[in-house]
Amino acid sequence: MKRRWFALAVLAGLLVASVALAQERSITVASTTSTEQSGLFGYLLPQFTAKTGIRVNVVAVGTGQALDIGRRGDADVVFVHDKAAEEKFLAEGFGVKRFDVMYNDFVVIGPNSDPARIAGGKDVLEALRKIAAAKAPFISRGDRSGTHAAELRYWHDAGIDIGSAKGAWYREIGQGMGAALNMAAAANAYLLCDRGTWLSFRNRGELSILVEGDRRLFNQYGVMLVNPAKHPNVKTTQGQAFVDWLISPQGQRTIAAYKVGGEQLFFPDADGAKGS
Numbered sequence: 001m002k003r004r005w006f007a008l009a010v011l012a013g014l015l016v017a018s019v020a021l022a023q024e025r026s027i028t029v030a031s032t033t034s035t036e037q038s039g040l041f042g043y044l045l046p047q048f049t050a051k052t053g054i055r056v057n058v059v060a061v062g063t064g065q066a067l068d069i070g071r072r073g074d075a076d077v078v079f080v081h082d083k084a085a086e087e088k089f090l091a092e093g094f095g096v097k098r099f100d101v102m103y104n105d106f107v108v109i110g111p112n113s114d115p116a117r118i119a120g121g122k123d124v125l126e127a128l129r130k131i132a133a134a135k136a137p138f139i140s141r142g143d144r145s146g147t148h149a150a151e152l153r154y155w156h157d158a159g160i161d162i163g164s165a166k167g168a169w170y171r172e173i174g175q176g177m178g179a180a181l182n183m184a185a186a187a188n189a190y191l192l193c194d195r196g197t198w199l200s201f202r203n204r205g206e207l208s209i210l211v212e213g214d215r216r217l218f219n220q221y222g223v224m225l226v227n228p229a230k231h232p233n234v235k236t237t238q239g240q241a242f243v244d245w246l247i248s249p250q251g252q253r254t255i256a257a258y259k260v261g262g263e264q265l266f267f268p269d270a271d272g273a274k275g276s
Contacts, residue, residue, distance in 0.1 A: 026055040027238045030067075030075035032146055033176030035221070036060035038196035038265055043258045048245050054238050062176070064144025070094055070224075073231030076239035079246075081146035081194075081221045095224035099247050102255050102266040103220045104195045106150060108211035109181070110136075111188035118190075122213040125158040132160050135169040137189035141180050142172025146219070151192045154216065181207075194219055196265035221266070223247070246270065 035041055036058060045056045059069060063080040067089045070078040078095065080086060089095050108127050110118065116134040118127040131138055141148040155162040162170065173183060177197040184191045185205035198209070223243050228234040245251045247270035255268045 025053055025238065026057060027076040027235050027242060028057045028059060028074070029077045029079055029242065030059045030061065030065075030069040031079040032063050032066060032081055032221075033060050033178065034081070034147070034194045034197050035079065037176065037178045038194070038200045039260065040196065040255070040258055040266060044251075044254055047254050048242065048251070051245065051250070052238075052241055054241060056242065060176070062141070062143040062145030062148060064149070067094075070226045073226065073233060075226055076235045077223060077225055077242055079221065079223045081219055082149045083220055083222060085146075085149065086222050086224065090224065094227055094230055096227050098222050098224045099243065099270055101221045101223050101246050101270050102252075102268045103218060104266050105212070105219050106147065106192055106217040107195050107198060107209045108190065109184060109193050109198060109207050110190040110210040112206045112208055113188065114210060116190065119210045121211045124154050124211055124214045124216055127211045128154055128158045128160065131190050132158075132162075132165055135167065137187050138170050139180050139184045139187070139189045139191040140170060140172045141177065141191075142174045143176065145176070147177060147192060147194060150219070154192070157216075199260045199263055199265055220269075 041058055049055055059066070059075060061069070063082040063085060066078050066080050067085055069075045070089065071094050078089070079101070086098055090098050108118065108124060110116070116130040116136040118130050121127050140151060152162065173180060177193060178201070180191055181193060181197065181201050182203055183189070185203055185207050188206055223246055225236065225239045225243055226234045228236045252268035252270055255266050256264065258265055
């Protein structure tokens with residue numbers, strides 16, 4: 001009987017140890033909906049796990065929410081796309097060091113009927129002025145994401161106080177890029193979208209890219225380890241391994257290799273020797 005209880009105790013101890021080890025070999029990454037909904041993570045993360053044995057749990061939300069998760073210490077790494085907000089996060093001491101990882105661009109999507117007459121334009125500010133003047137349906141993510149921050153910046157730079165100008169034509173949904181695209185398709189509305197999610201989106205309805213190519217539409221992504229000095233629970237070694245892999249030649253090649261319909265969605269631009 002004693003031997004049996006001893007064996008059970010040893011087995012229980014091994015189970016506890018194996019669970020603890022599995023938890024230790026996983027990290028939480030707070031990131032944007034665009035990295036998730038574009039399919040990038042589905043392609044990227046299995047290759048990182050195969051290389052390191054570290055499993056990645058992704059919380060895909062808007063950039064503002066992702067940074068708030070990092071501020072609370074509920075993530076080990078943040079991987080987002082609003083450089084001004086990222087630099088504020090870093091200045092507040094919540095991040096260790098910021099690295100550029102990749103970029104793509106934003107595009108203005110709209111219905112083929114194009115009531116605001118913006119098709120073929122290369123000036124995002126002029127496009128927004130025309131949409132506002134026509135009071136054409138526009139879907140805003142309204143979720144403090146990097147895309148939402150960019151949209152608000154473009155309205156401001158276009159000389160439009162969207163808080164005063166918006167009416168029934170302007171709808172804030174508080175959801176991610178996929179939901180915004182679905183709503184725009186259903187309503188034949190305009191919206192700002194990152195190109196990666198657009199290329200992965202299948203329910204396009206009557207939507208197409210109407211404005212692209214403006215240098216203002218550049219969309220940079222950055223990554224940071226959450227500061228363990230603020231939150232001792234941060235898995236520093238495993239989280240830093242993920243950061244290091246993303247900016248390594250292998251990680252950068254993996255990002256570049258991800259394509260949908262033969263089109264590259266993200267363009268690596270890390271310089272592992274530099275960080276902000």
